Amino acid sequence: MVKKLDAIDLKILTLLSENAQMAYTEVAKEIKVTSGTVNLRMKKMREAGLVKGATLNIDYSQIGWGLTVFIFIHLTKSEDYQSVIASMKLIPEVVKIHHITGKYGLFVKVHAKDTQHYRSIYEEKILKIKGINYTESFISINEDLNRHILFEEE
Template sequence: MNRNYELDDTDRKILNLLIQDANMPYTEIARQVQVSGGTVHVRMARMEELGIVEGATLRLDFQKLGYGVNAFLGIYLLKSSVWSSVVEQLRAIPEVVSIHFTTGAYGVFARLVCRDTQHLREVLHGQVQLIEGIERTETMISLEEIFNRPVTLT
């Protein structure tokens, strides 16, 4: 199969509907896009095979689940060659929900979700700052997420 697959308007319409509601049945997508259910299924299978679609996720309100602290962590590395080792160790910490390799001051930027500031402190001092290769960290606590939206494909 061609690995340089280009999305057409139908693919973008299908993806935009799923971006808004990943639970939407293919039959409903087909109705809205005005194609057959089989077409939606075949196109989704192709996009999954090519790695364009990597599964679906469930968006949770962590605050309502008792995880009221959303923090961003700028991580200074001792040297860039330790990046993959640091990332693997960060990945093992359940409170770390995303990791980014960045340009600028930080070598790595991570997002953590914790129950409270005490929990955050325990994760930082008891796990993150013990990782070999991390020089130091800067923590920014989010006071409130104003909005979080998916990208609309054009």
């Protein structure tokens, strides 16, 4: 079931999407409600599974992890996706996994320090996972956009 959000919920989500560290008191002041209202609505959205925590947007290259690789994974059998996902979750450098439609079964995002590091992840970890038929990798040259949808009142 889709949760129906009102204008206040959408304003709260928009502000916190832009800055997840913004204090609820600041959010409340911005949208002219009480901080208790923001707190209660965020609690309800978390309990409903709409909001799943808050994260930092890290520039990995600033700490020596200069390579981002996207991998399309073709599965041996489509029903292998759960076991392959479980194995991929054990690789710390894997930061996103999507079960997708089309020719490939999975789309994975990996961070590595450099090409040698990626090669070791790929050869020693990813290629050893049972259920992977073949892969196709793409190295990101630059991330030009990373955002959430900013909700406007309708």
